[in-house]
Each structure stands twice: as C-alpha cells, then as structure tokens.
Amino acid sequence: MHVKLLRAVGAATALYGLAVTARPELLARPSGLTGEDGRVAEATRISLRPLVWRDLAGGLAMVCAPEGAALRTAALVRVASDLGDAALLGATLPRPARAKAVAVSVGWAALSVAGLCASGRGAACGSTAARRVSRARAAAAPSTARPASGC
Structure with missing residues (x-):
C-alpha cells in the first residue's frame, strides 16, 4: 500500500469537496447542470452538496485513518464511491458531459486502486x-x- 499516494488522493478529494460545498457551480458547470443562461439553479446546488460532502468526509477519512486496515477500508469506500459516480453520472448526465464525468470518476478510482496495490516503502x-x-x-x-x- 502506498500510504503517501492514498493520503494525497484523500486530501485532494477533501479539498475538492470543501470547494464544491461552498461553490457548487465548480461541479455543476463541467457536468452540464446549468441552465441555458449558464447559471446553476438552486435545486441543483442543493442536490450537489450531499455528493461533495461525501467527498469531503471520505477524503478526510483517507487522510486521518491509521495505516493498515482502516486506511485500506477508507480507500475502498472512495473507490466504490467513484465507480458509483461513474455509473450513475454516465447514465444520467446530459450527453455532452457524460464521457468527461465518467473519465474523471474512473480516474480518481484508479488513483486509489494504484495506492492500494503499490508499495510506498x-x-x-x-x-x-x-x-x-x-x-x-x-x-x-x-x-x-x-x-x-x-x-
């Protein structure tokens, strides 16, 4: 297990979750979840916040979990979340944004898998x-x- 890589993925995920919690348009715009005027509807803002709150909590778990089984579990939860995002967003986002959302979600999952499979020693x-x-x-x-x- 490459602990430094897992902690870096966790920190990046947590920071992204914090940023999007404060400014949901950071996720809404690249995901095609804006109106014709480019603005993010309040309902969309409200709907995105739990998703990114999960990213914040999962990222912090990867940063703070003791090395070993706890960190491995936090990373596996992160992988499951990312792959779930890929499946759900890939099936439901507006067509122009689907491929990008799937690629980003699978990319983050791959980083966590790499951290789990690699040696950081x-x-x-x-x-x-x-x-x-x-x-x-x-x-x-x-x-x-x-x-x-x-x-």
Missing part, C-alpha cells in the same frame, strides 16, 4: 527486505497483530 512488498521487515515486526508484535506496512 521503497521496496515491493514481495521483496526480500520487505519480507524481513514484516517478519521482524510480526515476531515483535503479539500474535494477533498485523504488520503496519500492509505487506
């Missing part, structure tokens, strides 16, 4: 040095504890 989890560190941690910890590195 300078050595792959399967490497000899990483296995030695994992064994040493496991030997020093109670038998029910798991190594913090995720290896």
Whole structure:
C-alpha cells in the first residue's frame, strides 16, 4: 500500500469537496447542470452538496485513518464511491458531459486502486527486505497483530 499516494488522493478529494460545498457551480458547470443562461439553479446546488460532502468526509477519512486496515477500508469506500459516480453520472448526465464525468470518476478510482496495490516503502512488498521487515515486526508484535506496512 502506498500510504503517501492514498493520503494525497484523500486530501485532494477533501479539498475538492470543501470547494464544491461552498461553490457548487465548480461541479455543476463541467457536468452540464446549468441552465441555458449558464447559471446553476438552486435545486441543483442543493442536490450537489450531499455528493461533495461525501467527498469531503471520505477524503478526510483517507487522510486521518491509521495505516493498515482502516486506511485500506477508507480507500475502498472512495473507490466504490467513484465507480458509483461513474455509473450513475454516465447514465444520467446530459450527453455532452457524460464521457468527461465518467473519465474523471474512473480516474480518481484508479488513483486509489494504484495506492492500494503499490508499495510506498521503497521496496515491493514481495521483496526480500520487505519480507524481513514484516517478519521482524510480526515476531515483535503479539500474535494477533498485523504488520503496519500492509505487506
């Protein structure tokens, strides 16, 4: 697990969620959810805020979760949210905005998956040095504890 990448994705997601909570047009305009005059209707603003509040909360969970199972779970929730966005927005947004929304949602999910699958320790989890560190941690910890590195 590449902790720094997961935390960066979480921070970016949280900041985006905070920005769009304050200014829903940051999401509405690229998504094609504006009127003919380019303005965002109040109903659209209201509808977008829970979506981005979820991004804020999920991003903060990725930033603050302890390394290991909690961070892995927060990242998996982020992946599920992003893939859900891709499916729902891809099926419902106005046609010109669909492809872009799907690409952005799948892109964020891919970053989280990359963080989950990669090693952020300078050595792959399967490497000899990483296995030695994992064994040493496991030997020093109670038998029910798991190594913090995720290896």
